[in-house]
Amino acid sequence: MATKTEATVEEKLRALYDLQLIDSRVDEIRNVRGELPLEVEDLEDEVLGLKTRLDKLKTDVETINFEITAKKNLIDEAKVLIKKYAEQQKNVRNSREFNSLTKEVEFQELEIQLAEKNIKEFKAQIEQKKEIISSTKERLSERDSHLKHKKSELNNILAETEKEEIALLKKSEEFQTQIEDRLVKAYKRIRNNVKNGLAVVPIERGASGGSFFTIPPQVQVEIASRKKIISDEHSGRILVDPVLAEEEQEKMQAYFSKL
Numbered sequence: 001m002a003t004k005t006e007a008t009v010e011e012k013l014r015a016l017y018d019l020q021l022i023d024s025r026v027d028e029i030r031n032v033r034g035e036l037p038l039e040v041e042d043l044e045d046e047v048l049g050l051k052t053r054l055d056k057l058k059t060d061v062e063t064i065n066f067e068i069t070a071k072k073n074l075i076d077e078a079k080v081l082i083k084k085y086a087e088q089q090k091n092v093r094n095s096r097e098f099n100s101l102t103k104e105v106e107f108q109e110l111e112i113q114l115a116e117k118n119i120k121e122f123k124a125q126i127e128q129k130k131e132i133i134s135s136t137k138e139r140l141s142e143r144d145s146h147l148k149h150k151k152s153e154l155n156n157i158l159a160e161t162e163k164e165e166i167a168l169l170k171k172s173e174e175f176q177t178q179i180e181d182r183l184v185k186a187y188k189r190i191r192n193n194v195k196n197g198l199a200v201v202p203i204e205r206g207a208s209g210g211s212f213f214t215i216p217p218q219v220q221v222e223i224a225s226r227k228k229i230i231s232d233e234h235s236g237r238i239l240v241d242p243v244l245a246e247e248e249q250e251k252m253q254a255y256f257s258k259l
Contacts, residue, residue: 013226018248018252020187021248023191026165026168040150043146060129079112
């Protein structure tokens with residue numbers, strides 16, 4: 001292809017339309033992937049969150065079990081003291097000592113009652129947390145399975161399309177170097193301003209491709225002559241004639257099929 005300064009208008013139009021076909025193919029590839037990468041990322045975050053929650057719940061249960069053990073030890077110690085005070089009551093010399101020991105026994109009995117109440121409450125907490133652990137495990141298993149499926153789906157699509165996308169992006173850059181900067185900038189600006197990314201379109205049934213606005217016959221003749229670059233006054237898209245478009249489509253399709 002001729003250099004930028006030597007390129008004819010027709011060569012510029014062909015290069016622009018080829019660039020459009022390449023970039024549209026990249027758009028198609030990315031549309032196939034769609035929201036999958038974001039879905040995978042969201043699922044990974046959700047799975048990590050569930051694992052963190054599960055670890056915390058398990059730690060909570062361990063802590064409560066430790067508390068239960070401590071309360072059981074307290075009960076055992078209280079029983080030993082009650083037995084000790086009961087023995088001492090047999091050898092008291094006066095009622096004051098007896099009453100003092102009786103109060104100690106009553107205090108230890110209250111300690112036992114409180115500890116038993118605490119143990120009951122702790123066990124209820126454990127049962128509650130076990131239920132949450134069970135439901136969290138189910139949720140984690142389901143989301144983890146879904147994540148593996150989505151990852152596999154994404155990896156398959158990437159394996160099929162990544163090589164082609166890289167080759168196309170490289171080709172797109174090559175074409176951009178063959179087109180003068182002002183046209184490349186105009187092309188990118190139009191692509192960013194239209195929903196489907198089509199900046200260069202052929203005339204279809206007397207109208208701009210994808211548009212219902214009819215192009216006057218005289219303008220169609222000018223476009224077909226390929227003597228100057230003409231834009232659609234309604235959308236701003238660069239227009240090419242159907243024959244040129246068909247020729248470039250066939251050429252680029254042959255290129256795509258080799259990727």
